[in-house]
Amino acid sequence: MDVEKKVAATPLLDELEKGDWPSFVTEIKKAAKTSKMAQGLLEQVEASYVEKTGHWKHGGIVGVKGYGGGVVGRYTDDPDRFPDAREFHTMRVNQVPGFFYTSEKLRALADIWDKYGSGLYNMHGSTGDIILLGTTTENLQPCFDALGEIDFDLGGSGGALRTLSCCCGEARCEKSCIDAMDMMYDLTMYYQNEMHRPAWPYKFKIKISGCPNDCAAASARSDMALIGTWRDAIQVNQEEVRKYVADGMNMVQVCRKCPTEALGWDEKNQTLSIKTEDCVRCMHCINVMPKALRIGKERGITVQIGGKAPVVKGAMIGWILVPFMKAEAPYTEIKDLVSRITEFWAEHGKNRERLGELVERLSLATFLEGVGLKPLPQMVSAPRANPYIFWKEEEVVKNG
Amino acid sequence: MDVEKKVAATPLLDELEKGDWPSFVTEIKKAAKTSKMAQGLLEQVEASYVEKTGHWKHGGIVGVKGYGGGVVGRYTDDPDRFPDAREFHTMRVNQVPGFFYTSEKLRALADIWDKYGSGLYNMHGSTGDIILLGTTTENLQPCFDALGEIDFDLGGSGGALRTLSCCCGEARCEKSCIDAMDMMYDLTMYYQNEMHRPAWPYKFKIKISGCPNDCAAASARSDMALIGTWRDAIQVNQEEVRKYVADGMNMVQVCRKCPTEALGWDEKNQTLSIKTEDCVRCMHCINVMPKALRIGKERGITVQIGGKAPVVKGAMIGWILVPFMKAEAPYTEIKDLVSRITEFWAEHGKNRERLGELVERLSLATFLEGVGLKPLPQMVSAPRANPYIFWKEEEVVKNG
Amino acid sequence: MARTDFGPPDYKTMLPPVIKRNYGKWLYHEVPQPGVLRHVSETGEELYSVRVASARLVSSEFIRDISDIAEKYCDGFLRFTTRNNVEFLVSDKAKLEPLLKELDEKDYLVGGVGLSISNIVHTQGWIHCKSAVTDASGLTKNIMDTMVDYFTGKKSVPSRCRIAVACCVNMCGACHCSDIAVVGIHRTIPRINHELASKICEIPNTIASCPTGAIRPNPKLKSVEINHEKCMMCGNCTVVCPAIKIMDPENDGVSIWVGGKVSNARSKPMFSRLAIPFIPNNPPFWPEVTDAVKHLVEVWASNARPGERMGEWIGRIGWERFFAIADLPFTDKHLDDFTHANTTFRSTTQFKY
Amino acid sequence: MARTDFGPPDYKTMLPPVIKRNYGKWLYHEVPQPGVLRHVSETGEELYSVRVASARLVSSEFIRDISDIAEKYCDGFLRFTTRNNVEFLVSDKAKLEPLLKELDEKDYLVGGVGLSISNIVHTQGWIHCKSAVTDASGLTKNIMDTMVDYFTGKKSVPSRCRIAVACCVNMCGACHCSDIAVVGIHRTIPRINHELASKICEIPNTIASCPTGAIRPNPKLKSVEINHEKCMMCGNCTVVCPAIKIMDPENDGVSIWVGGKVSNARSKPMFSRLAIPFIPNNPPFWPEVTDAVKHLVEVWASNARPGERMGEWIGRIGWERFFAIADLPFTDKHLDDFTHANTTFRSTTQFKY
Ligand code: SRM
Ligand code: SRM
Ligand code: SRM
Ligand code: SRM
Ligand code: SF4
Ligand code: SF4
Ligand code: SF4
Ligand code: SF4
Ligand code: SF4
């Protein structure tokens, strides 16, 4: 896009070009050198800074052919004042698993976006997408077509499976219990339809972290979090443990932080012991002694469900649905579980009701029955304290 | 009461005369030697054992003149079968604070109850009363009159202040921070009207424990629990501490159980240290070393409200309303607080809604405002996690 | 006109002289032997309290017998504890041994002090309550017959263990905060006598009484009906409408709850939580219940650390380990589905296998 | 017909050869200097990752500039982190120093690794969202300008500290589980354009959208009305009915929440909890907000033990102590009044003065 108009003064925003941290204002200005839409954005945001209020509104639904989502429609609420922000849709572009790119790929993306959009991005959106910030209804389809040529598809929006995300996993982390990136890629490919054609009561998010450190913040913000874990013993290299001690690590203090007292330090024999049956895989000891301790060998995932932000029933942190499950390509068991869950939810969920809220409303027991899983104490931090137990007719003797 | 009829066979109950533990069956049989009502009870309970169901029903309201409570009316559901259990009301007799009695007083009580009732008692009921188990409507008033002559009044029932109860406090315990028995006695005398004439939405219970060990189980089962506490330093006798150590006490382990790491053991100087500002008065160290440690000198009470059993909103353990308050006769501050709370509750509570449920329904903030108390972090284990903050019109700038 | 509003007897008239002299001056106590407390005052005076078991449901004969004993050894002074034991208050040390001897001869059980299992706090049951699903006295008698060595100190426990029995979910007492609680429960929804209901049911009140909204009007019968799916068998409606009955001998029974505590000692008070959802009523011995309680005590006693209450032990090892060690099935019934259910879901990957 | 449903680029085509060779074989990592990670593989190979700050909202020029750098030092390979930093993936150790030099010259900030304050996860704000109560990018810029030394490693922290900013209570991101979260909030109830509502409002839907039942029909105006006492200003109704507006520049602002975490490291994940209920919007600098965040970080950093996250520290000392040490007023706003409120009440006598 080329540019004619001179940008109005933005004294308040200009202040935010100072300071050490990279400036979003500077970025918008860079784009504004060649994009009218970026200029419009600058003006409107300056107005927001003056008036302390946003200037966006929702409009009709916009999108690309064959898809029900992937684009968030936006319009200025004052087109006379901000004509260049009249239409300012974002395209949610499915990121590469693990956020790995080649410069070539990024340049190709930038070329397309300079042509069809504002030249502004969120790298990345909170869900994980590359957010292409600001284009017109008219440009959506050609932009999408061009993106397709460099293999970038859209992600999810609306009542659909949302774009998955994951940590770097085995690509760059010694702690990864699973091939997180491959799992994300495989599931993404498998669920293309569910992602692109919203058919559910509300959004559904899946995120994958290679280990309980949860660097993808999966348990807090996905309806289904797949977290790498293991079920045998932590691998200990006593030699390396001793080196840490020699280098000044206070092993008594390290052991004290183990949440279950599974960790013990034998001062005399300079040996670290781990009671595997008591270890809850909190990662602490592995985190502080990466050279000496490694995750176990029998690896898989813990599945947590229900994580979400506060709207409407309050925020939830995902809770355990499956303590341990194998997670090897082609991830058949996982896909099967996803299907059973989303089917149950699609059938019973109300409009704008997240999975966690549905389970809360119907009860965990009902949900487990619905998806064919057995209750396990690992699913709860404690059993019920109230005496209001539901009994089914078939569980009791018929009478009167 | 004298007796004519021969008791029917009670083969099932007879089994419960065996075994080491004192037998309630034996007790009923003892009473049945001279009481028809006790015989009737025996027969009816035997039937319950056979049929696995109770045989009591509620009837009209019964009582004594001038009082709205203190008697629980009971009738057999099968008067033809259990004619001697036709009427079987219990009288709730207000126990002596701390459950201290002289044999003289007990004998006088037994004489009256043998005359007017079944000769059976609960020493004591769960709330604290002496429960006189089983009399007729006719005998209620004469029994009450006779009880009055030996200074025994009735306790509470219905939507009233219930009979208070307390631990033995300063009478027999070195840990008592308050004169629990005097406080119970004084409040009981002060609230005679509230106890005897139900005028509230539901029951209201006050219990008093001399210290956080809570031997009266007050926080679990009273709408208002008054628990002795202190706010200065624990008194330490280092000499006695050393004796415990000499006798084999593992001081490191004792310190480890302090919930806030306030307790420290200096092995070299054989000295126990307590960080008073970190001490949460959990009693642990005092409990294990009664000879060496004593409660502080600046004493008072912590007031907890809301404790109750599960009906209907679920059980609640009382939470802190007043972290610390002086508690000296005539307990004016406490009475003032009780009045403000019960007035608020009487005004806003629904029928059969306990105080804790009311506060839950209206919000703690509303309640605090209603009773004129300031919010304190001590009242909660943590502040809110959801963003749904209520703001009042007067807190914001008027507009639109 | 009869005297009213005069309150209980003045406690000051009920105290032995040694207590009056040392009121508020007690310095420390010891447990010289099971069931006996020795409190020592700042003044150097001492008091021996001897605790004996009681059935709680007692007769005048019992009252007179303990009065006799109190007169013989305690100048007539005695008390009851908050768990319904009797305490003989001995101010003259010389009388302690003779008292203990007489108690033994008369088959009184001395104990319940310190690291013991004290008396069960229980409720009316079939003895007196119209809501009773089970008999509290019978359960108590059976359980304590089984547990008696833990009362007398012959067997030891890691810390206090408070057992409670309640005959229905009203839980008169502190079942909801007891180390082990046995609670009567229903498993079938109430049955409505429509005939009667059409005459006496205050329908709006009855509907309002249901915490889950399971009751709806049945205009045809001028009565109400209950939605099975929504009914949690709390019995609340039966309190409001006499035409609604919930007793069902074949299906009623008891549940067992563990890990609660009231004291603020070391850890905070805790709720008891469901261990065993259902055991049928099996009078007069309720053998399944006594076995279960015995088992729970033994599992705890042999696994907990010194000083650890049931709930503190479970808190340390985790409920998943508790169910495994206690060899109890974990079922859908254990999953909370009431108001705060989702605060009990395990929102962490930390668990034991 | 355009291609559809082909998904993202295959990640395998985006990995540097050293990663392909050592995929799943990494053995351990070190942090040789702030902002730099050195991963070592079982094969002995190593990878240096250099992390630089990003505004997240970036231009094509930025994309091209980091591409240039990646080509110069990393054979064109780079990635972004889950907190929106850029990572240059250096397989040739010799190129590490020159890369760092160029980054420094170009004013890129290297850091965010290990015991640091990494990038803020934030949301759209006035840049793009119709629900935005405040500007997330502006707040982020200001806060990180103030916190930059904690990013670059010039100042140290006891453990990771995750800051998040969200422009409304929808909290896009993980504000609800962040060490420090800045969240836009409303303080006035929505205003209804009755004129418009009578035409477009789907009244039953609007009523159903309110979680507190604060909305009732206004048949006279063919519109709805809101009960002030019941409205918790969540904005949910405004999503459903365009005739209802909640923006109120004079009264809108931000709240600050502390002590959340996501990881299962050591302790369980925790929710962030209310520290400061309200600070007015004060662009472009929001000085009260930056001061508050700085203060919170400093209070934590100078009081926590090594390795203790904000919430772990507060958990250890107690919230009452936190409010005292941080010198923050505790108000009625801090008291929970939502669904699980009573699980936050302090049901123990254990507290600090
Ligand atoms: C763009 C993005 C914020 C960002 O700047 O990164 C975003 C933006 C919006 N979110 Fe979000 N959410 C974004 C990630 C999240 C996340 C984080 C995540 O996905 O990991 C959450 C918390 C996790 C969760 O889903 O609970 C999140 C929780 C919400 C909610 C509250 C949902 C709830 O159940 O609590 C809403 C409200 C709604 O759905 O009506 C919402 C709604 C919205 C809407 C659609 C509101 C609206 O109707 O205008 C925003 C569109 C803004 C726009 O202009 O594009 N957004 N939203 C993120 C998506 C980018 C991407 O695709 O990568
Ligand atoms: C007698 C006693 C049990 C006992 O054997 O000791 C008892 C017996 C009854 N209780 Fe209770 N409660 C007794 C102490 C308690 C306690 C314990 C306490 O007071 O410390 C509680 C738990 C604490 C609490 O108040 O929450 C208790 C919680 C209930 C409840 C549930 C209340 C709730 O809010 O959860 C009910 C149900 C009701 O009120 O409808 C109830 C109702 C009843 C009724 C009135 C049920 C009925 O309508 O038949 C029982 C009368 C039985 C009878 O035949 O006398 N009773 N009740 C206790 C009173 C004796 C006394 O005065 O000393
Ligand atoms: C006599 C009695 C008070 C009364 O006024 O009647 C009493 C008296 C004492 N209690 Fe208690 N407690 C009494 C019921 C309670 C209760 C209430 C209950 O059981 O229903 C509790 C709360 C129970 C709970 O948490 O569930 C209670 C929790 C404690 C504790 C804390 C125990 C714990 O570890 O959690 C202590 C401290 C200790 O044991 O070191 C304590 C300590 C004591 C001491 C040692 C206090 C003292 O220095 O004199 C007394 C001797 C107790 C003993 O049995 O060894 N007392 N004590 C009650 C005896 C009941 C009985 O017959 O067994
Ligand atoms: C690169 C990244 C994953 C990715 O695929 O992008 C990553 C990478 C690593 N994380 Fe992480 N974490 C990353 C986001 C996270 C997140 C998510 C977030 O911040 O939104 C979390 C959860 C945050 C939370 O709990 O609120 C996270 C919680 C951890 C933890 C646990 C920290 C704790 O003490 O609670 C560790 C273990 C540690 O630090 O010892 C860890 C450890 C690591 C290690 C050391 C793993 C390894 O051996 O390679 C990696 C180097 C981290 C470093 O920065 O020092 N990573 N890590 C993310 C970098 C974000 C950034 O730019 O700052
Ligand atoms: S979640 Fe685990 S595997 Fe993934 S990057 Fe973080 S530490 Fe590594
Ligand atoms: S991973 Fe955590 S629980 Fe397991 S031994 Fe290490 S510190 Fe303990
Ligand atoms: S509550 Fe405290 S003061 Fe009362 S008897 Fe128990 S230990 Fe003693
Ligand atoms: S009373 Fe409890 S908190 Fe206080 S010092 Fe003793 S053990 Fe610690
Ligand atoms: S627990 Fe239930 S059945 Fe037992 S006495 Fe109390 S109200 Fe009656």
Ligand code: SF4
């Ligand atoms: S038993 Fe309880 S849940 Fe069932 S209908 Fe009656 S009041 Fe409702």
Ligand code: SF4
């Ligand atoms: S937090 Fe609210 S205002 Fe900000 S992007 Fe998300 S929905 Fe929009």
Ligand code: SF4
């Ligand atoms: S803002 Fe929320 S609480 Fe208020 S009326 Fe709208 S939906 Fe209801």
